[in-house]
Amino acid sequence: ETGVTQSPTHLIKTRGQQVTLRCSSQSGHNTVSWYQQALGQGPQFIFQYYREEENGRGNFPPRFSGLQFPNYSSELNVNALELDDSALYLCATRGSGGANEQFFGPGTRLTVL
């Protein structure tokens, strides 16, 4: 148990729709990162939030956006869904300090039809 939860577990959307995925972490974990894992691939870094501001972004278009809230929860929003957005979306949280150990949630499986 990592103390990181994600919702929903599974989601099916159609191309062009918008989706919001949620992540909740342990108290004190003020950094959250989101990753996209396509089938058969390693996770790819989308972006990271620290104290409610984006603090690093991978090679993902602006239609991928996020929010982090004071209660250590966060959201990943994806607009104008494309078929290639079908993947497992993982959030990872960590506290302050130099240990850099990230705790991953169980993921949300998104299918875009």
Next chain:
Amino acid sequence: AQKVTQAQTEISVVEKEDVTLDCVYETRDTTYYLFWYKQPPSGELVFLIRRNSFDEQNEISGRYSWNFQKSTSSFNFTITASQVVDSAVYFCALSGFAGGTSYGKLTFGQGTILTVHP
């Protein structure tokens, strides 16, 4: 740019065999972290180990051991006396050190699917 390569896509062994998973990385950072994660069918990434780049001592934890060689940019993972429960996808990952631009951003390899047969 950072890159992690796991050349072995799939490995199949029989229970009690030893198995080594290879990981080679590229980075311009002088200090960095290396990780191994396990991903069972449930999908959640399970943290196994974190190693600082300035600590080249090998590490053993039960049946698991890790061999870090900075000279060859490799961080290999060995499971001794494998068990069926070890069957999973294993990922090697790299991130920058505190204060660097890639701190907190994990760059993963493609993963190695390990199947341990009874």
